[in-house]
Amino acid sequence: MEPKLMKAVVTVGQGGYEQLVYKDVSLPTPGNGEVLVKIHAAGMNNTEINTRLGWYSSSVTDSTNDTSGEASADQEQKSDGGWNKSTPFPLIQGTDCCGTVVSADNGSQHLVGKRVILRPCQRGEGFDNVWLGSDFDGAFAQYIKVKAEHAFAINSDWSDAELATIPCAxxxxxxxxxxxxxxxxxxxxxxxxxxxxxxxxxxxxxxxxxxxxxxxxxxxxxxxxxxxxxxxxxxxxxxxxxxxxxxxxxxxxxxxxxxxxxxxxxxxxxxxxxxxxxxxxxxxxxxxxxxxxxxxxxxxTTAWDAPVFPNLVGYIERGEIKPLLAKTFPLEEIATAQQAFLEKKHVGNFVLIPAQD
CATH class of the missing domain: 3.40.50.720 (NAD(P)-binding Rossmann-like Domain)
Structure with a gap:
């Protein structure tokens, strides 16, 4: 049987915009304790550009404003260029996600059909943490799998794109x-x-x-x-x-x-x-x-304390904060979106919209 496919932006390594490849990839298969989420909107942040350029490396001392988003022709690959030192390229980036849970194991069936936002920082013992879209495949795709405990159902009249501005920022x-x-x-x-x-x-x-x-x-x-x-x-x-x-x-x-x-x-x-x-x-x-x-x-601060994400869900549902959605782009236009992002003329967040199958 042929594997089911989805569209995604795959970052194949450190470098310029040519490293962002929009292509068919296998639909993720959720395992025990995981849910499969259909992505409606994916927020964009500095970190995706920084990771692609290897900016987190200790060898880099320039500001993020000094980059055009392009790598130099002679740039060496930086083994410590990611949040947790090395980045597992090829990687689907994207820390921010709003979507709908389409499948779950028996312990998480209550989430099926729910609109959710995903907690991108998954903290372990002490300050150990891994990040959606930096340490494992993220939201620049049509579907994503995550542990059910990081999918938060939300009751809000905000649009999908507005909710996608929230998680990382x-x-x-x-x-x-x-x-x-x-x-x-x-x-x-x-x-x-x-x-x-x-x-x-x-x-x-x-x-x-x-x-x-x-x-x-x-x-x-x-x-x-x-x-x-x-x-x-x-x-x-x-x-x-x-x-x-x-x-x-x-x-x-x-x-x-x-x-x-x-x-x-x-x-x-x-x-x-x-x-x-x-x-x-x-x-x-x-x-x-x-x-x-x-x-x-x-x-x-990098690793998030336990109350942080549940607090945000509460603030949204009670109308205590509002989204600042600067602009949306189709997912396949990610390079254009990142170029516009680096011009720093906007206030708030850019959001990518995947094709809805």
């Missing part, structure tokens, strides 16, 4: 605020506020009752004003003069780069800085005196 932002224990009445400074994680962090911080100062290009300020930001700054503004030293309880910084030392200056004594990225450059200047003399806590 909002989960990452929620994990950062949860781990940093942001509380009502505190002041949080969010760098890179127009991106998927940054704009999610604004909403999630406001629902906690925090005062939010957001940094983004001035042309994107009108789109962020509707999220309830208390103070909007341009990324070229002088933070010390406009925010002040020792004035912020928490910095959410996925930008890093040259601005990093200033972030420590604006933190209060006993303040916290939380990060899950470094789009302006992973190697930063750190004056240890700013850290230890001010009792600052630096918090790195």
């Amino acid at each position: 909002y989960g990452t932002a929620e994990n950062m605020l949860h781990r940093a224990n942001l509380t009502a009445g505190e002041t949080v400074l969010i760098a890179g506020a127009s991106g998927g994680v940054g704009s999610a962090a604004i909403q999630l911080a406001k629902r906690r009752g925090a005062k939010v100062i957001a940094i983004a290009s001035r042309d994107k300020h009108p789109q962020l004003e509707g999220l309830g930001v208390d103070q909007l700054l341009d990324r070229n503004d002088d933070l010390i003069s406009l925010v002040g030293e020792n004035s912020v309880d928490l910095v959410v910084d996925n930008v890093a780069g040259k601005q990093f030392p200033t972030m420590l200056k604006v933190l209060k004594r006993g303040g916290r800085l939380v990060s899950s990225g470094a789009i302006a450059g992973p190697v930063v200047d750190l004056d240890m005196r700013d850290m230890y003399l001010k009792d600052i806590t630096l918090i790195g």
